[in-house]
Amino acid sequence: xxxxxxxxxxxxxxxxxxxxxxxxxxxxxxxxxxxxxxxxxxxxxxxxxxxxxxxxxxxxxxxxxxxxxxxxxxxxxxxxxxxxxxxxxxxxxxxxxxxxxxxxxxxxxxxxxxxxxxxxxxxxxxxxxxxxxxxxxxxxxxxxxxxxxxxxxxxxxxxxxxxxxxxxxxxxxxxxxxxxxxxxxxxxxxxxxxxxxxxxxxxxxxxxxxxxxxxxxxxxxxxxxxxxxxxxxxxxxxxxxxxxxxxx
Numbered sequence: 340x341x342x343x344x345x346x347x348x349x350x351x352x353x354x355x356x357x358x359x360x361x362x363x364x365x366x367x368x369x370x371x372x373x374x375x376x377x378x379x380x381x382x383x384x385x386x387x388x389x390x391x392x393x394x395x396x397x398x399x400x401x402x403x404x405x406x407x408x409x410x411x412x413x414x415x416x417x418x419x420x421x422x423x424x425x426x427x428x429x430x431x432x433x434x435x436x437x438x439x440x441x442x443x444x445x446x447x448x449x450x451x452x453x454x455x456x457x458x459x460x461x462x463x464x465x466x467x468x469x470x471x472x473x474x475x476x477x478x479x480x481x482x483x484x485x486x487x488x489x490x491x492x493x494x495x496x497x498x499x500x501x502x503x504x505x506x507x508x509x510x511x512x513x514x515x516x517x518x519x520x521x522x523x524x525x526x527x528x529x530x531x532x533x534x535x536x537x538x539x540x541x542x543x544x545x546x547x548x549x550x551x552x553x554x555x556x557x558x559x560x561x562x563x564x565x566x567x568x569x570x571x572x573x574x575x576x577x578x579x580x581x582x583x584x585x586x587x
Contacts, residue, residue, distance in 0.1 A: 357556050361385050361576075362418060362543060362566030364392040364518070365400040373403050376569070377410045379576050384413070389564060390429065391418035392518065393480040404428050416465070420483065422453035431463035433513065438504045439470040439497075440486025467511040467541070468504030470497060472524045474545050478517025491522075494531035505536045512536060516544025518567050523551050526558040533559025547575075 361376065368376075380388075388407055390400060404426050407415045417432040419425060425432065434457070437445035457464060471481055471488035481488050489497050501512045512532060514524050523545035533540060542555045543564030552563045569576055 357560070358386040358562040360387040360389050360416075360541070360543075360562050360564045361569055362389040362391075362564050363403060364566060364570065365390065365395050365403050366392060366397050367567075367570050368399060368403060370402065370406065372570070372573075373406050374410070375573060376576075377407065379573060380411055380413055383576055385576075386413070386562070388413050388415050389418040389433070389566075390415060390426075391420060391424055393420045393478070393483050395420060395424055400424065401426055401428070417462070420480075422449045422456075425453055425456055425460075425462075427456075427460040427462060429462060431465055432457065433465050433467045433469075433511070435467050435469040435513065436504070436509065437471070437484055437486060438468040438500055438507075438509070439472075439489050440484055442484055442486050445484050445486070465511055466509045467513050468501060468507075468509040468538075470500055470504075470512065470514045472497065472514055472516050472528065472544070474516035474523065475521030476519075478520065478544075480515065480517045488517075491525060491528075494525070494528040497528045498531040498535035501532045501536045501538070505538050510538060511541060512538050513541040513543070515542075515564075518544070520545030523555060526554050529555055529558035529560055 390404055404415055405428065408428060415429045417426060417429045419432065434450065471486065473488040473491045489500065504512060514532065516524050524542055529540065529542060539561040540559055541562040541564060542560040546552050546555065546563055546565050547568040555563050
Protein backbone atom coordinates (compact mmCIF):
# COMPACT_ATOMS: atom_id res chain seq x y z
CA UNK A 340 0.00 0.00 0.00
CA UNK A 341 1.43 3.38 -0.98
CA UNK A 342 1.86 6.42 1.22
CA UNK A 343 -0.98 8.91 1.11
CA UNK A 344 0.10 12.33 -0.14
CA UNK A 345 -2.18 15.04 1.25
CA UNK A 346 -0.69 17.67 -1.06
CA UNK A 347 -2.00 15.94 -4.18
CA UNK A 348 -4.95 14.10 -2.56
CA UNK A 349 -3.59 10.94 -4.14
CA UNK A 350 -1.91 7.76 -2.99
CA UNK A 351 1.27 7.78 -5.09
CA UNK A 352 3.34 4.66 -5.50
CA UNK A 353 6.67 4.91 -3.70
CA UNK A 354 8.21 2.73 -6.36
CA UNK A 355 8.29 4.54 -9.66
CA UNK A 356 9.54 7.85 -8.34
CA UNK A 357 11.79 8.93 -5.52
CA UNK A 358 10.66 10.66 -2.34
CA UNK A 359 12.15 13.00 0.23
CA UNK A 360 11.16 12.83 3.91
CA UNK A 361 12.18 15.05 6.80
CA UNK A 362 12.42 13.36 10.21
CA UNK A 363 11.48 15.62 13.11
CA UNK A 364 12.63 14.63 16.60
CA UNK A 365 10.29 16.22 19.17
CA UNK A 366 13.14 16.52 21.67
CA UNK A 367 15.18 18.68 19.29
CA UNK A 368 12.53 21.14 18.13
CA UNK A 369 10.99 24.29 19.51
CA UNK A 370 7.79 25.80 18.15
CA UNK A 371 9.85 28.44 16.36
CA UNK A 372 12.19 25.93 14.72
CA UNK A 373 9.25 23.75 13.70
CA UNK A 374 7.49 26.73 12.10
CA UNK A 375 10.70 27.58 10.25
CA UNK A 376 10.82 24.07 8.79
CA UNK A 377 7.16 24.32 7.83
CA UNK A 378 7.92 27.56 6.00
CA UNK A 379 10.75 25.82 4.16
CA UNK A 380 8.40 23.01 3.17
CA UNK A 381 6.02 25.49 1.60
CA UNK A 382 8.75 26.95 -0.58
CA UNK A 383 10.59 23.66 -1.14
CA UNK A 384 8.03 20.83 -0.91
CA UNK A 385 8.78 17.67 1.00
CA UNK A 386 6.84 14.45 0.48
CA UNK A 387 6.51 13.40 4.12
CA UNK A 388 7.20 14.56 7.64
CA UNK A 389 8.21 11.66 9.87
CA UNK A 390 7.76 12.55 13.56
CA UNK A 391 9.41 10.66 16.39
CA UNK A 392 12.68 9.26 17.59
CA UNK A 393 14.35 6.45 19.50
CA UNK A 394 13.95 8.25 22.83
CA UNK A 395 11.26 10.91 23.21
CA UNK A 396 11.65 12.55 26.62
CA UNK A 397 9.51 15.67 26.19
CA UNK A 398 5.81 16.34 25.64
CA UNK A 399 6.45 18.23 22.42
CA UNK A 400 5.32 15.56 19.96
CA UNK A 401 1.61 16.40 20.17
CA UNK A 402 2.22 20.13 19.70
CA UNK A 403 4.55 19.51 16.75
CA UNK A 404 1.96 17.34 15.03
CA UNK A 405 -0.67 20.00 15.71
CA UNK A 406 1.54 22.68 14.13
CA UNK A 407 2.22 20.54 11.09
CA UNK A 408 -1.45 19.69 10.56
CA UNK A 409 -2.51 23.30 11.01
CA UNK A 410 0.07 25.00 8.80
CA UNK A 411 0.75 22.57 5.95
CA UNK A 412 -0.73 19.71 3.94
CA UNK A 413 2.32 17.47 3.94
CA UNK A 414 1.49 13.99 5.29
CA UNK A 415 2.57 13.49 8.91
CA UNK A 416 3.77 9.94 9.56
CA UNK A 417 4.63 8.73 13.06
CA UNK A 418 8.08 7.18 13.58
CA UNK A 419 7.49 5.72 17.04
CA UNK A 420 9.97 4.18 19.43
CA UNK A 421 7.26 2.47 21.49
CA UNK A 422 3.52 2.24 22.01
CA UNK A 423 3.43 5.41 24.14
CA UNK A 424 4.36 7.56 21.16
CA UNK A 425 1.19 7.02 19.16
CA UNK A 426 -0.79 10.14 18.30
CA UNK A 427 -4.04 9.67 16.42
CA UNK A 428 -3.87 13.24 15.07
CA UNK A 429 -1.18 12.15 12.59
CA UNK A 430 -1.99 10.78 9.14
CA UNK A 431 -0.24 7.46 9.49
CA UNK A 432 2.30 5.40 11.38
CA UNK A 433 5.33 3.39 10.41
CA UNK A 434 4.55 0.23 12.38
CA UNK A 435 8.17 -0.70 12.89
CA UNK A 436 9.22 -4.27 13.54
CA UNK A 437 12.92 -4.35 14.41
CA UNK A 438 13.83 -7.31 12.23
CA UNK A 439 17.58 -6.67 12.47
CA UNK A 440 17.46 -7.39 16.22
CA UNK A 441 16.39 -10.26 18.45
CA UNK A 442 14.49 -8.31 21.10
CA UNK A 443 10.91 -9.67 21.08
CA UNK A 444 9.56 -6.44 22.57
CA UNK A 445 10.44 -4.54 19.39
CA UNK A 446 9.63 -7.41 17.06
CA UNK A 447 6.05 -7.86 18.33
CA UNK A 448 5.65 -6.87 21.99
CA UNK A 449 5.03 -3.15 21.57
CA UNK A 450 2.75 -3.92 18.63
CA UNK A 451 0.47 -6.06 20.81
CA UNK A 452 0.13 -3.21 23.31
CA UNK A 453 -0.64 -0.65 20.61
CA UNK A 454 -2.90 -2.81 18.42
CA UNK A 455 -6.27 -1.89 20.03
CA UNK A 456 -5.52 1.84 19.80
CA UNK A 457 -4.33 1.56 16.22
CA UNK A 458 -7.33 -0.56 15.26
CA UNK A 459 -9.70 2.10 16.64
CA UNK A 460 -7.79 4.99 15.08
CA UNK A 461 -7.96 6.42 11.58
CA UNK A 462 -4.21 6.19 11.18
CA UNK A 463 -2.91 4.64 7.98
CA UNK A 464 -0.77 1.68 9.04
CA UNK A 465 2.50 1.01 7.22
CA UNK A 466 3.94 -2.38 8.34
CA UNK A 467 7.67 -1.76 8.14
CA UNK A 468 10.72 -3.97 8.63
CA UNK A 469 13.13 -1.76 10.53
CA UNK A 470 16.82 -2.59 10.12
CA UNK A 471 19.51 -0.87 12.17
CA UNK A 472 22.85 -0.66 10.37
CA UNK A 473 26.21 -0.14 12.09
CA UNK A 474 27.49 3.19 10.86
CA UNK A 475 30.46 3.81 13.11
CA UNK A 476 29.10 4.37 16.61
CA UNK A 477 26.44 3.14 18.97
CA UNK A 478 23.17 4.97 18.45
CA UNK A 479 20.24 5.70 20.71
CA UNK A 480 18.17 3.21 18.73
CA UNK A 481 20.58 0.32 19.29
CA UNK A 482 21.05 1.20 22.97
CA UNK A 483 17.35 1.58 23.74
CA UNK A 484 16.39 -1.57 21.84
CA UNK A 485 19.21 -3.64 23.32
CA UNK A 486 20.09 -5.00 19.89
CA UNK A 487 23.17 -5.18 17.71
CA UNK A 488 22.99 -3.44 14.35
CA UNK A 489 23.82 -5.26 11.14
CA UNK A 490 27.56 -4.89 10.40
CA UNK A 491 28.27 -2.11 7.92
CA UNK A 492 30.23 -4.35 5.55
CA UNK A 493 27.79 -7.29 5.48
CA UNK A 494 25.30 -6.53 2.71
CA UNK A 495 24.35 -10.21 2.44
CA UNK A 496 23.03 -10.20 6.02
CA UNK A 497 20.97 -7.10 5.26
CA UNK A 498 19.61 -8.68 2.07
CA UNK A 499 18.59 -11.90 3.81
CA UNK A 500 17.01 -9.96 6.68
CA UNK A 501 14.98 -7.88 4.24
CA UNK A 502 13.93 -11.01 2.35
CA UNK A 503 12.68 -12.55 5.60
CA UNK A 504 10.71 -9.39 6.34
CA UNK A 505 9.13 -9.48 2.89
CA UNK A 506 8.20 -13.15 3.29
CA UNK A 507 6.58 -12.34 6.64
CA UNK A 508 4.31 -9.87 4.88
CA UNK A 509 5.91 -6.56 5.81
CA UNK A 510 5.28 -3.90 3.18
CA UNK A 511 8.27 -1.57 3.58
CA UNK A 512 11.93 -1.85 4.56
CA UNK A 513 13.54 0.99 6.52
CA UNK A 514 17.34 0.79 6.76
CA UNK A 515 18.62 3.25 9.33
CA UNK A 516 22.07 4.27 10.47
CA UNK A 517 20.53 6.15 13.38
CA UNK A 518 20.60 9.78 14.44
CA UNK A 519 24.04 11.34 14.11
CA UNK A 520 25.46 8.35 12.23
CA UNK A 521 29.10 8.81 11.25
CA UNK A 522 28.41 7.48 7.77
CA UNK A 523 25.26 6.58 5.85
CA UNK A 524 24.15 3.10 4.89
CA UNK A 525 26.48 2.03 2.11
CA UNK A 526 25.49 1.98 -1.55
CA UNK A 527 26.57 -1.67 -1.70
CA UNK A 528 24.15 -2.63 1.08
CA UNK A 529 21.28 -0.63 -0.40
CA UNK A 530 21.88 -2.21 -3.81
CA UNK A 531 22.00 -5.71 -2.29
CA UNK A 532 18.68 -5.20 -0.52
CA UNK A 533 17.15 -3.58 -3.60
CA UNK A 534 18.08 -6.68 -5.61
CA UNK A 535 16.74 -9.03 -2.94
CA UNK A 536 13.25 -7.58 -2.37
CA UNK A 537 10.54 -5.78 -4.29
CA UNK A 538 9.43 -3.67 -1.32
CA UNK A 539 9.92 0.10 -1.19
CA UNK A 540 13.18 1.00 0.57
CA UNK A 541 13.41 3.86 3.06
CA UNK A 542 16.97 4.93 3.90
CA UNK A 543 17.99 7.24 6.74
CA UNK A 544 20.87 8.12 9.03
CA UNK A 545 24.09 9.95 8.20
CA UNK A 546 22.74 11.63 5.05
CA UNK A 547 24.19 15.11 5.45
CA UNK A 548 25.18 16.02 1.89
CA UNK A 549 23.37 16.07 -1.41
CA UNK A 550 25.94 13.61 -2.75
CA UNK A 551 25.13 11.07 -0.03
CA UNK A 552 21.41 11.42 -0.72
CA UNK A 553 22.02 10.98 -4.44
CA UNK A 554 24.16 7.89 -3.81
CA UNK A 555 21.38 6.29 -1.76
CA UNK A 556 18.78 7.06 -4.43
CA UNK A 557 20.98 5.77 -7.23
CA UNK A 558 21.64 2.56 -5.29
CA UNK A 559 17.94 1.81 -5.01
CA UNK A 560 16.40 3.87 -2.21
CA UNK A 561 12.80 4.94 -2.80
CA UNK A 562 12.70 7.38 0.11
CA UNK A 563 15.64 9.25 1.63
CA UNK A 564 15.14 10.55 5.15
CA UNK A 565 17.09 13.51 6.48
CA UNK A 566 16.58 14.57 10.07
CA UNK A 567 19.44 15.53 12.35
CA UNK A 568 21.31 17.50 9.70
CA UNK A 569 18.26 19.56 8.68
CA UNK A 570 17.47 20.29 12.33
CA UNK A 571 20.99 21.65 12.77
CA UNK A 572 21.36 23.23 9.32
CA UNK A 573 17.93 24.18 7.90
CA UNK A 574 19.60 25.98 4.97
CA UNK A 575 20.70 22.57 3.66
CA UNK A 576 17.10 21.94 2.62
CA UNK A 577 16.66 24.65 -0.06
CA UNK A 578 20.27 24.21 -1.22
CA UNK A 579 19.97 20.46 -1.75
CA UNK A 580 16.38 19.92 -2.84
CA UNK A 581 16.69 21.25 -6.42
CA UNK A 582 19.52 18.78 -7.12
CA UNK A 583 17.65 15.94 -5.49
CA UNK A 584 14.60 16.66 -7.63
CA UNK A 585 16.74 16.59 -10.76
CA UNK A 586 18.16 13.25 -9.71
CA UNK A 587 14.75 11.76 -9.02
